[in-house]
Structure formats: C-alpha cells, structure tokens
Amino acid sequence: MIGKIHSIESLGLNDGPGVRFVVFFQGCNLRCVYCHNPDTWSIASGEEITPKQLVNKAIRFKSYFKSSQGGVTCSGGEPLLQPDFLIEFLKLCKKNGIHTAIDTAGVGIGKYEEILKYTDLVLLDIKHIDEKGYEKIAGGNYDEFRRFVKVLKKTDIDLWIRHVVVPTMTDSESHINSLRDIIGGFDNVKKIELLPYHTLGVNKYKKMDIPYKLEGVKPMDKEKIKVLEKIIQKV
Template sequence: MLRVHSYESLGTFDGPGLRLVVFLQGCNYRCLYCANPDTIDLKGESQKTDIEEIVRLAVNEKPFFGKKGGVTFSGGEPTVQAKDLIPLVKRLKEQGIHVCLDSNGAVWNKYVEELLGMVDLVLLDIKQFNPERHKILTERSNEQTLKTAKWLEENNRPFWLRYVLVQGYSAFEEDITAMCEHLKDYKMIQRVEILPYHTLGVHKYESMNKEYKLKDVKENSPEQLEDARKIFSRYFSVVTVN
C-alpha cells in the first residue's frame, strides 16, 4: 500500500512524453517555495492505495503514452515510500511502462538504492549547490543529493537535472556556475531543466493557516531565465526552461 496524495493524467512537465503523474505523500525537505505543502506531512489527507489500483490506472492510460510517455512518481518526496514503491515499479515494468522518479535525492537506504536501479529515468532536483544557501532554502543539507547524483553517474543511471530559479535564493550566477563545474563531466545527465519560480501554491498555505515565507519574492523575468539558460548551456547540450 502507498499513501497517494493525488494524480495528474496526461501530464507534460514531469518527464518525456505524456505521463500519469502520481503524487505521493510525505517529504523530508521543507522548501520555502514548496507548491505542495499539503504533501509534506507523512499522512496528511492522503489515501492508502493498493498498488494494483495504480497499475490499473497506468494500463488504462498506456495507449496515450506513445513511445516516450509513462508514469512519473512525484510528491512530496517519493523515496520516503521507497520500500512500498519497489513492487509497484516492478509491476509497471512488467507492463512495459516507462517509469520516472522525481526526487530531491536526499533519502538514502537500501530500498532507495534498489529503486534507483529499477526506474528508467530520475528527475533529480538540486535546489542549490551552495551548502549554506541550500540550508536556508530547504532547512536541510544538500550533501546526500550530490552523493546521489554521483551514484547515478557511476551506475550508468540516466537522469535529468532540475533547478528551480528563485531570485535571492538560487539564482546566483556563482552558485549555478559552481554546480555546473561540479557536474560537467557527468555523462548520465541527459537534460537540464530550469524551472521558473511560481506562486501557484500560495493559496494552499492560506487554507492550511501557514505562513508563505517568500511572498515578497517576484517571479522570474524572461531575461533572468535566459541568463540562467546561457550559464547552463556553456556546460550541457540540452537545456530547457519549463
């Protein structure tokens, strides 16, 4: 059984092609800009769901996946439920369905390692390369995330690098450049995705009686996004702005 928060059918932003996105409950990070604060708590308002129900949903949507699409597990942080996710991924692979894992890479145990060895693609969210600024942004260390990136590289597991551009927090040229220098020789990075900062989840904070701490942070201008794209493009051949 998995704790599922919600689903998105035929999503286009979380991996290649059209995808069934399964948002799992529970997260180990406390990102200041989190758009899904209702997924953080390990229980929340989620539903315990039998894995066969998710397999059924995926198989029903399989005709729309084409050659590139499939299922993406997001959250929350899906590796929080890695042990229970493993048998589901096995079932999906038996059905010939492509599986993506959208992860911050900061949870590590034998179940996570097994899971990363099974999925077809990891969408690795590196929130900040600078350790001090990362802690301000997420209240957590980025040490394990960088170790996970190294593990993916050493074990020939393809991944996309995702980076949310937040002015005053992660949009520093020196930090982006340092991260690119650190990762520039990684052959398993297939794509870099720059994710613009947005405030679409602010209403959730209001409904939960929580303070949204970045209310004074403005969304990225086209120029700011283009500047970031140029930096990443010096190091990586495929860079997109989502």
C-alpha cells in the first residue's frame, strides 16, 4: 500500500499535545480562501511512501513523545482523502504505543468509523457555521462535513476545535456566538482555538500562478481575537 505525503515536521509543537511527528498528507478537496498551503491540493504530486516506512520514521522520535506526552499528528492537505493508507498507518502507530491525532476539516471519502477507531485525538477545523458561508469560505461539501461529524459524535475521542477568523467574513461577535452554540453540541471538547487569518502563504500563490482570493485583506487584529476568545470560551 502506497500513500502520498507532502512533508513531515519531526518536532512539531502546535498540532496536538506535546512534541508531535506531523505528517502532512498530499491532496485536498477544499479550496479555502485563506489556505496557506496550495501546494498540498493535488493528490497527483507528493512523496510516495508505505505505512511501514512512515511509522519507522515516527518511531525514531518515541523518546520525545514519552517525555512530553506527544505523538503523531496526521495533517494535510486532508488525511481523510487517503483512508486506507491512513488507517494502516494509525494501526501501526497504536501497535507501537504512539498517541495518534488527525488534523482534519472532516471532508473525506468515508471509512470514518474505522479511521476513528485508531485515533486518540481529533483536531477539527470548522470552516463556517452554515452551508452558505461554508461554500464561500471553503468551496466544499458541507454535507460531507456533517457526515463526519455525525460519526465523530458517536465516539468518546478527545476533541480540539479550530476556527480561522477572517476580517469581515468570520470575525463578528454574532458569528462567534453561533460557533459557540455549534461547539456546545459536541462532547469531549478539550480545547478551542481561534486562529487569526494571516498572509504568510501569499507568495506560494504567486509562484504557482494561482489567483489569491483574499488579496488586500489585512491579517486579523490580535486585540479583536482576544475579545472573540472570551466569547468562545463561554461554551
């Protein structure tokens, strides 16, 4: 079995608890207006690797995992688009006593029950609070997101919620109040992160000759984020 990965961050600190071995999977069906990794979109590119080869790379960092309560995080792109490869990799991680997390927008091609069976933590990126806004922000299938959430809610897996805050699009207090209501429908929420929109990936669009849809939108104001964080933490 062969998977496609974009890159690996061997000592990640922002993608789950502790020190993480972060695998960025190649391929994504969404086209988020603020995406800073357009080079992960096409599943036709990327490095080919087997689950065994990949877990062997992760095992090298087990001492860091144990000392920090860390582990492996499957990110992307979108890891759910390679379900068979993902399942086999997660199985091997669990066999080797490694904590597993998936960083996902919840839009894959099925096998969610099997994937979550070997997952200790889900970092769920909620793109928007309703179908119309979701289409505008992510250009993807809101129904598929709901299917993943339905399966997720049947588990007792720890959950971190993430949401990108974009000026004039997702930065109103009413929007954050609605997001808070949605989050209240989940069990096992251990952390909520409001991620401020930034422009660090703009140069990639220029290099790849892709129009950047948020041209002229300034990075999210840090003081306003603090105000919104107080609202969202009332869950």
